[in-house]
Amino acid sequence: MLEPAFSSLPAGVPLVGSAILGAIVGSFLGAALERLPSGRSIVSGRSACDGCGKALTVVELVPVLSWLVQAGRCRTCGSRIGGWQLACELGGAGIGVASLPLARDGLALAAMLLGWQLLLLALLDLRHLWLPRLLVGWLAASGLLVAFARARVTDDAGVIGTALAGACWVMQCCG
Template identity: 90%
Template sequence: MLGPAFSSLPAGVPLVGSAILGAIVGSFLGAALERLPSGRSVVTGRSACDGCGKALTVVELVPVLSWMMQRGKCRSCGARIGGWQLACELGGAAIGVASLLLAREGLALAAMLLGWQLLLLALLDLRHLWLPRLLVGWLAASGLLVSIARARVIDDAGVIGIAVAGGVVGYALLWLIARFYLKARGREGMGSGDPPLLGAIGLWLGPLGVVETMLGASIIGIAAAIVMLVSKRKIDADTALPLGTCLAATAWLLFLLQGPG
């Protein structure tokens, strides 16, 4: 739903603007996806080809279009530019547009902020089975700030209490499951970043949203396992499934369709 701030603009302009903004943010997220696992800074240093080290020009940094024009290859050395970068840019653009169209009144920007953070976390977990505590911390902090802002707008401090309760329930729920699994099976069955992630999500969605996120993530996980079986990929007790990716995807859809807790 388009808010009053966009009502005076010509039809389509806000959507195009949100797509462009989302693609730009997605380009930054793509750089983070490549650099963070190797300990490189995301905010310093010029963007360069990972193959030959050549600094990229402005034209080569245009989201989506540059990847398509270069056919996913470096113009200098021909090294392949991974599809992860394009996925981040397209995903960022899709989040921007969907937030503007589907988020509840006044929550489009919040939906974008949540979606872009969860996109990076989801892809990091999908690709590296890694949920950086710093990024999860930013997700939690932004969720708390959004709840404080909502409390001021609607003059209801109870909104903050619901958010905090969601954070506690989210963290405690997965922490208890992980401890029970460890005690019952004698080995870790869950990544250490999953409980903090669900806790951060709880600050955005509240206690009920935490339960809904767990149910939705479980459905996605079962569907992924079925796909793996159909494609004849081996699944056993040691097969790692990115729970964080499933949680992130479910949480953003819930916020988009239902709003905060």
């Protein structure tokens, strides 16, 4: 499905593009990792240093590179920028690249989206011992949508797995 689009691109472009997209998504996931447990919005409000509160500039928000150039510290106050942010950005890039082989089957984007959701949940669990019901529900719903969109739910195991995922989603969102 996506193979013709990728095959017309010069070698390496899908790889680099997926890594860059993944790092950008990973940067957003890093913000979510910090903001969600404290009840802050993940879509509104500018990114700022946790130490001095200074709003970050565009240059300071470049995934991976800004962390490396600044040696993991705020340019204004010198406060450490946790390694969690870098882990999110690198993890996001890794998921983007690892999903590319699925492009032949038209599943690369679906794999990226599911992988990024899993990354956020894994890091929330590792760092805060917290798995928000809503995010777990969204993951289950996303998996269901991918399964139905691909019409791969034809065997008994697929039907049972889909039914269980649907039940978990209902329990997570409504329980």
